[in-house]
Amino acid sequence: MRGRYLHITLLSIFVVAVQVITQITDTTYYLTQLTMAAYYSLVILGLTLLMGYAGQISLGHAGFFAIGGYTSAVLTTYNLIPYKEKAIVKVMASMGMLQMREDLYGGQILNLHPWIAFLLAIAITVAVAYVIGIPVLKLKGHYLAMATLGFGIIIYRIVLGTPLFGEADGISDVPAFGLLPGIEVSGDMSMRIQNYYIAWVIVIVAVLLLLNLIDSRVGRALRAIHGAEDAADAMGVNTAEYKLKTFILSAVFAATAGVFLTHFNGGIGPSEASVMKSVRYVAIVAAGGMASIWGALTMAAVLNFLSLRGYFGSYDDAVFGAILIVIMLFAPEGILRLPVMKNIQRLLRFKPSEGSDGAS
Amino acid sequence: MVLLDVKGLSKSFGGLKAVSNVSFTVREGIIKAVIGPNGAGKTTLFNLISGVLKPDSGKIIFKNEEIQGLEPFQIAHRGVSRTFQHLRLFPGMTVLENVMMGRHIHSRSGFFAGMLNMPWTRREEKGVRQKTFEILEIIGIADLADKEAVSLAYGQQRIVELARALALEPKLMLLDEPAAGLNMRETADIARLITKIRDMGVTVLIVEHDMSLVMNISDEIVVLSYGEKIAEDVPLAIQKNEEVIRVYLGEDDA
């Protein structure tokens, strides 16, 4: 357990170090992509719990990201001025659930406070994950993969075909998310450093929560389900409930990332809901070694950063397709568990955690 | 007192009657064995009692409560644990962790408590660990606690499964061919452990091929043939039962 907090501390130091280095080398523009990479990492962390520990594949997690992002975007951009005399709007205003701001042209916009929108987004995500999860998680193998893929495509088609969601253009002009007075999620240049830290603090907290969970009674039960489902069942583990709760938890991670990234980017488009995004998340989880929080985080941060900086050029999707194939052909245990990497770790005198759980 | 009461249990697959109108009772505190030639329906009977299969008709009454049709995990919660004929230990987990899974129903921590690592969940985990160690001591495998369970020798894995089933603190333990694949010395070890478990107050229902094991440790025996019960008695009487000799011993050399 001490190892867990040591690793978290090291991660925190690393996050600070990166920021300081960008400051010194005058490359603070990297922070924008590092912030985005952090939010994408959040999706991948949740998916790692689902795939690596509960053993359930999801090819529809971009759908949950989109549910979070789009809910928040719609609720915080929908102008309530025309309805401001309506009783319900007045009640909400008096409870502080609304905020007034100006749009680009100085027009008045009255909309739901981002906090309320965030909570509603999570509530909707939980509801959808629950309703979808109950039947979907009864399926196995190809059926589960296709069902989750199907869910993802449905969400994609809905956001692409519905005027409320901006169809192909998506939703723009999403306001900043004031978390606390003085702290807000926004893409404003002056807020770059602050937002880098907001994003990574969220990731660090998420890592800590997941490591705790994996090391707990629940994590043990999840690994048992993954390893021998019938035996876990015979030990009194309600396997269906555990899978469902894990599915919902990972959906909430994805939706949270969707909400924050949408406020950071000031908008969201249908590509965030596309199948390719879902596949990309799966690719990164696989590259990280399926059941390794640290592996997933490393791969998520590195690959997303490279992709966002445009290093893969027009071959972006191809790179992730190739990653999937190469990993599954040659290193189904993940890149970090290849013999070569083990030797490198030994050379660096970095003591790898024992066992296959990847968390110490 | 009757702990388990099986009444008129039937189950068919397609046209085949795997278990046909089988009734018997298991009194508290004894070792009862179910024997019969291959295809007699022993494993099906076992899967019915543990909830893996749902019966077509009949009742299974455990502690005065009907449990037929419940899910396996619900039956475990009522105090029935089991081992598997083909070992089903959790890969990637140590012996300690495997046996800790037996304590699952005796602990509470859920997703939120686990994520937040609450002080009470830490205390609970400590308690689980302690209790598990006690069980490993009782079974005599405390020295294996940190070994990966599935990397152990076959005989040791059987014992770990037994420990895991015991950790659940069941009222009734179902053992599915616990001596399958074991040599004579290992079989004797298992027999001693099963008797020890019975003496701790756990009722044991065992399906087994090994006749000598069954005759040595069982208090009562049920004999199945082609899905039907043909005899139920104490071991000595079963050995003399002509029909049993005809259907069972005629086929098996035991």
Place this chain on the structure above:
Amino acid sequence: MSVELFFQYIVAGITYGIIYAIVAIGFNIIYNTTGIINFAQGEFVMLGSMIAISLTPYMPLLLAIILAVIITMLIGALIEILFIRWLDSPSVLRMIIITIGLSILIREVALAIWGENVRALPYFTGNEVSSISFGGVHISPQVLWVIGVCTVMVLILQAFFKFTMVGRQMRACAANREAARLCGINAKNMVTLSFMLSAGIGAVAGCVVSPITYSQYNMGTGLAIKGFTVAILGGLGNSMAAVVAGLLLGTIESFSIWIMPTAYKDAISISILLLILFLRPGGLFGSKEEMTLKEF
């Protein structure tokens, strides 16, 4: 709805439906010999039509199509040999991920070669505006080509699996790989063959339908999920049922435009997939027990 319009919808439904059925049969052929669902199945359809389109300037249409089908079959074989054959009893999850990766790679290569342009093969007979009239219902001759070619292909496949030695061997592998191997059948070659066969029929379908639906580098995913829906509707592995299921899905989809915006067309057919998976995973016509009988 007028009677004419009603029949127009039916015809459109049959046209799309039979294409879905061909993709579903492609899934089934590979599933039957390997137990794998090949997520790259839709890409075979795309490759077939795109290659044929690229070849038409240099040769007659028929020759271009034949050549395109052969090339796609070779690609199918190559994929099996490079990525599937040498894996030693891989897990289902691993196979799913590999075939998904393949579908992405093929698509990206297609994007690099052909770009994002929407292309089409010329009409086999007549042109876009020519039509044949059946009692007031106007049907493009290409629709007859699609229905005709696909029907003949399904019949030939049936005969192939029933009456030829190789077809029977493939069925034997599907029923029991180990036993087939003991009888001297090379199961690995049968798997390669199944990839070639399913690539081939996908390519044929892609060519005949290209004049109507047009072809683009990214047409595979949509077709794959529709084809999978049909395969599941008919019961995985059951190809004759897939034809019925294909026509059913095509018709439902075609009529859905009448009550819902076109943008939701895909969402509807996928919702059907989810419903079937939840309610009757053995398919409309199959029971759970029949699911285990992997007969073609």
